[in-house]
Amino acid sequence: MYAVVTLQDSDEVMVVASNWLSSDKTQSYWPPFRSSEKCMEAVQNRLKPETGGKPWEKLNISFHKEYVFLDKAKERQKEMTEQKEQSTQNMSKNPILPTPSTSRMPADGKNNLLQMLRDIKSTVQENSSMLKKLLKDNTVSEAPSSSSLSAEDFKTSLNLPLRTIEDVVRTENELRNATTREKYVQYLSRLGGFGSKDVIKNIMQQVLTDDLAKEFNWLGRGDKKPFSKLILTDVIRDAASKHSVLRVDSETEIKTYLYTINRIGRKRPRDCGDVTSEVTSPTLLDSAFQSEIGMSFLDD
Known part of the structure; x- marks a missing residue:
């Protein structure tokens, strides 16, 4: 199986082999290859995460979802990457600039600023809802309940x-x-x-x-x-x-x-x-x- 994850250090959405994930799915082994083609080949073949008997480096990740087929995982990676890029472009088009005082701004300017803030708040809420849904969908079913024994x-x-x-x-x-x-x-x-x-x-x-x-x-x-x-x-x-x-x-x-x-x-x-x-x-x-x-x- 293959997993779609976000590397926390670089905020990149990547596809990794499921056997590289830690048991709690908060870390993943990462191949030391410089070539992106070689890295993808390692993912595709789900190589054992070691070289010459030495384990690969572990990276902190945000886990999203697992897929049986590599093509499906790559499609989801592409979708999430495009969403991130679109969000970044929207923010760059509508930057929030610090102002000494809004009391001297024209009425139209204040309204535009308030609308911009509302749009940003709405986007944050949508992203938060999406993240909660992803986490809920991908929570391990065997996770112990509050009544379970330690x-x-x-x-x-x-x-x-x-x-x-x-x-x-x-x-x-x-x-x-x-x-x-x-x-x-x-x-x-x-x-x-x-x-x-x-x-x-x-x-x-x-x-x-x-x-x-x-x-x-x-x-x-x-x-x-x-x-x-x-x-x-x-x-x-x-x-x-x-x-x-x-x-x-x-x-x-x-x-x-x-x-x-x-x-x-x-x-x-x-x-x-x-x-x-x-x-x-x-x-x-x-x-x-x-x-x-x-x-x-x-x-x-």
């Missing part, structure tokens, strides 16, 4: 990240409830990220500790348990889909994440101390998985 409250109530096999069994039972499942999807979809890899990585790190992730691979080969059979996996895919991550891409990135954790054994800080001992002996809990989740795991 992100931290969500995390606490959902007991994330999961640390043990017992936690996974408990969570699988909870996710059979549609309301609870939606709470997980809503919280995890807030994590955001740039591109499918970043989105899935952010979600997986919130869902599982590294030590627990080592107990799984996608199909449950060897002595691992099958992550693909969990209801939790569908929840992760649903959360990622809210960032336009396709199902097949979600599965690919989950497989890659689990493979990386198992191969490298990367360590990262835990929220509450060392929990390694809790997950190094999951054998006793295999029967719980078989009865509660309907899984079968291969023995060594």
